[in-house]
Structure formats: structure tokens, C-alpha cells
Amino acid sequence: NNDPKLGSRLLGAPPAVLCATPAYLTKHPPPDRPEGLRDHALLTPAGEGAEYRFQMTKASARAEVRVRPKLAVDDPAVLHSATVAGLGIGLLPEFLCRQGVATAKLRKVLADWQAPSAAPLYAVFPAGLEDDARVKSFVEFAAANIVPALANQ
Numbered sequence: 001n002n003d004p005k006l007g008s009r010l011l012g013a014p015p016a017v018l019c020a021t022p023a024y025l026t027k028h029p030p031p032d033r034p035e036g037l038r039d040h041a042l043l044t045p046a047g048e049g050a051e052y053r054f055q056m057t058k059a060s061a062r063a064e065v066r067v068r069p070k071l072a073v074d075d076p077a078v079l080h081s082a083t084v085a086g087l088g089i090g091l092l093p094e095f096l097c098r099q100g101v102a103t104a105k106l107r108k109v110l111a112d113w114q115a116p117s118a119a120p121l122y123a124v125f126p127a128g129l130e131d132d133a134r135v136k137s138f139v140e141f142a143a144a145n146i147v148p149a150l151a152n153q
Helices: 022-027 034-039 076-084 094-102 133-152
Strands: 006-012 016-020 042-045 052-058 061-067 071-073 089-093 107-109 121-126
Touching: 006 133, 016 022, 016 094, 022 107, 034 061, 042 052, 042 076, 071 076, 076 089, 076 094, 089 094, 094 107, 121 133
Parallel strands: 042 071, 042 089
Antiparallel strands: 006 121, 016 089, 016 107, 052 061
16 A cells, blocks of 8 residues: 555455366366466466466475466456456456356366465555554454455355
8 A cells, every 4th residue: 555545454365266268268278287377368466577476386286387467457356357258367366256167157277276365355444543443343353254254155
């Protein structure tokens, strides 16, 4: 947060998944290892520079992925829309993909690998109210309930 009029607190980082439409995956067969993502159109959160880097894990295995995304934005809803439109494989918060996966409009990619969180959630409030009892109460409630609920639905 670069706005001096606002304060913020990290609530948590919901889990993320890689997913794509069945049509995209028919034209571009899904990778069987994270390194194979380089051969796909990736839709990612914005990173620093043209390259996006992240680590994936599977049991004790780790893989560092470096890609040049087809689309990189800081709005998970835009990434979700682009993924649903079939533009590529999206790195998205799992809760945004849940319904699409359940209805077969989206398929998980590398489902046995753990992706990093794609969209940390913050509580934002007017600066100077960090110690206000109402703000503290809401932020504590949100941290204890919202992110866990998004992760476990």
C-alpha cells in the first residue's frame, strides 16, 4: 500500500491452482511436469519485468518455473475471465476456479503439484485506525474466518 491515507493488514493467501479450458487443453496438451509450462500461454499475476517466476512442490520435489506470460495482471478476476475465455493456463486462486472445475468448464493442470498463492488478501482501512477496537475486531475476524473459508469450501 503506497497511499498514506490507507492502512492495511495481510489476512492470508488462499491456495492457488493452474487451470485451463478443455478446449485449450485439447489444442495444447497439458504438461506432465512444471517445466512444460514454458511451452504454453500462461496467464499470471503481474511480476517484476517480463518474466514471471514461481516454485511448485510435490511431496519432496521442487520445480522452479520461469515463464514469459501471455497475460500478466494484478486482478485475479481478469485472469479468471481470460482463462475461461480459453486464452491459456491461468495461475488463479483456487476458490475462483472451484465452480468451473465442478462444472467441467475448467480443468486443473498439474493437479498433483502445489502452486504458490496467486492473490494474497488484505484488509484495507483508513490510516490511523489500526488501533480502533472496531477495526481490530473486524480484521481479526476476517483473518480467522475469510481466508480459511475460501480455502476449504
